[in-house]
Amino acid sequence: MSGPNGMLYGGDEIGALVFDPGHHSLRVGYAQEDTPKADIPAVVGVGPATHVPEPEEKVPDGNVTQTGSKAGSELRHYIDVTELHVPRPGMEIQTYMKDGQVDNWDLFEKMLDYCYSKVIRSPPEHHPALFTEAVWSSRSGREKLAELLFEKYQAPAFFLAKNAVLAAFANGRSTALVVDAGASQTSAVPVIDGYALTSAAVRSPVGGDHLAAQAKAMLASMHIQMLPIYSIQSKEVIRERERARYTLKSLPAGLTQSWQQYMLKKQYEDFCHCVAQVSESAYDERTAAAVPGVHYEFPGGYHQDFGPERFKLTECLFEPTLGAAHLACSAAGACDADARGALWGGVVACGGGAALSGWAERLGRELASRAPSAHRLKVCAAPAPLERRCAAWIGGSILASIGSFQQMWISSQEFDESGKGQLERKCP
Secondary structure, three states, X not given: OEOOOOOEOOOOOOOOEEEEEXXXXXXXXXXXXXXXXXXXXXXEEEEEOOOOOOHHHOOOOOOEEEEEOOOOOEEEEEOOHHHHOOOOOOOEEEEOEEOOEEOOHHHHHHHHHHHHHHHHOOOHHHOOEEEEEOOOOOHHHHHHHHHHHHHHOOOOEEEEEXXXXXXXXXXXXXXXXXXXXXXXXXEEEEEEOOEEOHHHOEEEOOOHHHHHHHHHHHHHHOOOOOOOHHHEEEEOOOOOOOOOOEEEOOOOOOOXXXXXXXXXXXXXXXXXXXXXXXXXXXXXXXXXXXXXXXXXXXXXXXXXXXXXXXXXHHHHHHOOOOOHHHHHHHHHHOOOHHHHHHHHOOEEEEOOHHHOOOHHHHHHXXXXXXXXXXXXXXXXXXXXXXXXXXXXHHHHHHHHOXXXXXXXXXXXXXXXXXXXXXXXXXXX
């Protein structure tokens, strides 16, 4: 399919872009590539432009955008880790995502501006854009996104695909039961012949953020202080479990609560990433104690081994009524009886939570005890943690590069002629 200027959408001449917005981060990159070009935190720092730049900061930085607010005073928007992780007085951390979909469109526009100008470094009118969306996305949100891409960014073509469908594609399946362990929630979505069954999709609020909160509570109960990494000037080498000896930095006054909480949450996420592990079956202290511990050093220099508690920490992800196995059974049970065999034979585990060591194996074991014996159960998960985390993006990259997909794009010309109705017809 060629555009008005003779470019091929998704062909060899020009690269289609794939955007995968999530609660933890936004993944963006070119179709046909194996991994996203950038993985940007799904938050924006918003602060007054009164900040005096450091000498090395005086060159205008691509991660900073300026806008005039209604009051006439200027606001600055800070995007991506190199800007977000700098202590700045008055900078509030805000997210544009809520309940699995874009909620703050002004902030999301800033994020897209940054993606096009600093990540892709190419005019948006040159690239068709494929966006992933949650199964429960509202019609108004989908229409708003299409309007934004066509009217503000002048995209030549646009497509919306359900992230569960794309995760199934990434694992080489068109029919699958996709269990997605995300940051804000865990969901189970049946996908049949490339279509997500919205009516049978189920979700629970237990996800990566919940795990980070559990880690915070666990460390507090062990009387281990988590100091934010930005506050440490230097630290001394100490023996294991010895009291930390460190020097604190002098920080600027006026650091906001939201920024400090965001930075601390990053530390708890790192702790979970390094230490947390899912046991093969329900937590048993004696079994967990037999597994060698994992060593972790905190920003202040305190360090120790973590043994059974690292398995106990992840049990919240497999609660009887909110855990992934229960959601998968509920979703499969809501489908027609003749479709269940194919769904149980293709359970796809994806999302940041599925990247935890042992998560997919535990899901398989729990489902084996719950799934109907008449059906053959198979749980698939990409071998690399990054592939599990970016499954929807990888599926989008595959889809946008398939030759037969090229006639499925909504072109800007079609959108001008038929408007929002094209979305319901072409992107069900």
